[in-house]
Amino acid sequence: MTTEEILEGLTAILQEVAGTDPAEVELDKSFVNDLDVDSLLMVEVVVAAEERFGVSISEDDLKDGSTVGDLVQSIQGVLAAV
Amino acid sequence: MSSEHAPRRRVVITGCGVISPIGLNAAAFWESLLAGRSGIRRIENFEVSDLPTQIAAQVKDFDPEQYMPRKVWRRIDPFAQYALAAAVEAVEGAKIEFDEELAPRVGVQIGSGYGPSTIQSQVTLGLHEKGARSIGPFTSAASAIDNAAGEIAIRFGAKGPSGAISTACASGTSAIGEAMRWIQWGVCDVVLAGGADDSVTRSDIASACSARALSRRNDDPEHACRPFDNERDGFIMASGAGVLVLEEAERAMRRGAPILAELVGYGASTDAYHPTAPHPEGAGAQQAMRAALADARIDASEVDYVNAHGTSTKLNDRIETLAIRQVFGDHALRVPISSTKSMTGHMIGAAGAVEAIAALHAIRDGVVPPTINCFDPEDTEVNYVPHTAQEHKVDVAMSNSFGFAGHNAVAILRAWKP
Incomplete structure (x- = not known):
């Protein structure tokens, strides 16, 4: 799955879960600092991403200050390992 | 402290907000009351075929997006959405601003009898059907009866005492009365006080039916609730919220607030x-x-x-x-x-x-x-x-x-x- 496809999926999830404007979602944006998605909202984002992409994401992969790009990489990593 | 020695602080109402089955703001609610309009209808949003009572007065056409950001309304129960919406109307009407000086003197007291009924039902069903991972991260906060008060405090930056008094069907009046004391005693200068409930779920209706409390006049909803009429056969479960801005009288006068009435007892x-x-x-x-x-x-x-x-x-x-x-x-x-x-x-x-x-x-x-x-x-x-x-x-x-x-x-x- 390409970065663009995953980013498109995450953008839809962020809009649904956090009301994030799709135009704001870029790879270098930090969830907490740029998108106002705190650690609790992140739990919802991760669960929704797991369902959408059929993967299991370790919460240890996502530290404070994680970016959208970090989550995309994490999903790609799991998909590649399958 | 006797009244002869310390004249007590007077408490006035400077704003009010209503979300109800017969109006989504105070003016619409009052107009419906004067017109004698019933908000009771057949329940359509869940299965009622096995319930002895199949009618209720539910809030209709409520759009939470008008009152709060998506990420707030998604994390809270309808009862808390209604409370927050009513608080927004009340605060706008009172034309009050909660600046840094006032904030620690602003309380929030939102009573509720049953609280977040929908979320509580969803947690039980979710655990049963999908397991623990399906329970959202805000459930723990949102499934508690004080959640409406907490969300209102966050919205307005109200930093005085807050919480939810629960005295069943008397909760809204208890909240207003206890909030009046906060002002009389000098603990607060302003309190957002009221009540909220959305106890129209399968479990609420089933349990109130078992208590033999609800009307079973399913074929005639608009005539089902008939207080003081000899043919009455029970109450009708309803949803909604009401919030008042209570304010210490001298403060309200100083700022030229719209004073609607005094709360005296x-x-x-x-x-x-x-x-x-x-x-x-x-x-x-x-x-x-x-x-x-x-x-x-x-x-x-x-x-x-x-x-x-x-x-x-x-x-x-x-x-x-x-x-x-x-x-x-x-x-x-x-x-x-x-x-x-x-x-x-x-x-x-x-x-x-x-x-x-x-x-x-x-x-x-x-x-x-x-x-x-x-x-x-x-x-x-x-x-x-x-x-x-x-x-x-x-x-x-x-x-x-x-x-x-x-x-x-x-x-x-x-x-x-x-």
Whole structure:
């Protein structure tokens, strides 16, 4: 799955879960600092991403200050390992 | 501290907000009350075929997005959405700003009887069907009865005391009364006070049916709630919220606030008799009414309107009438007594708050709302304001709330005179 496809999926999830404007979602944006998605909202984002992409994401992969790009990489990593 | 030595701080109402089955703001709600409009319909959002009662008064066409960001409304129960929306209307009406100096003096007290019913049902079903991973990260906060108060405090930066009093069907009145004390005692200068409930889920309806409390007039929803009518057969579960801005009077005058009425008395008591049935002589109800009158330093003969608890159950309406007769004596035959639940249904924790708002409109307009469906009155000597609104000059209004577990709370409002 390409970065663009995953980013498109995450953008839809962020809009649904956090009301994030799709135009704001870029790879270098930090969830907490740029998108106002705190650690609790992140739990919802991760669960929704797991369902959408059929993967299991370790919460240890996502530290404070994680970016959208970090989550995309994490999903790609799991998909590649399958 | 006796009253001779320390004149107590007066408390006024400077804003109000309503989300109800008959109007999504205070003005629309009041217009529906005066028009005698019923909000009771067949339940359509969940399966009712196996329930003895299949009707309710639910909030319709409510769009939370109008009042709060998506990420807020997604994480909270409808009861808290309604409370927050009512608070937004109340604060806008009061034209009040919570700056840094005021914030620590602003309290929030939002009563509720059952709280986040929908979320609690979803958690149980979610755990059963999908397991622990399906439970969202905000569930722990949002599934608690204080959640509405917490969200309102966050929204407005209110940093005084906050919480949720829960006294079943009396919760809204209890919240207003306890909030009045915060201001009288000098703990707060402003309190956002009221009540909210959305107890119209399968579990709420099933359990209230088992308590033999609900009307089963499923084929005629608009005539199902008939307080003080001899053909009544139970109450109607309803959703909604009411929030008042309570403010210390001198502060309100200094800032030129719109003062809607003064909150002058509060009385609370407990039947200590039965989990659902009222005391047979309404001893607790009488005690609460007398306590509220004493607190207001008002004689019963000065009361110009009683917004009754008037649920439409056999027991409440008979015993409430007896209790009012005991407390008011001959004045019970003159004072208009109406139940707005005939139109709104029973909004449980929201009821007392919304009914206090009805009372303050009666004071403002000199009109008392009717008891609809009261065709064959329980007591033929009492003016239950049947069918249509009546013009009465109202200086003093009493609002009664009597709950399961024998919780009784009574508030008294008076036209504002500086």
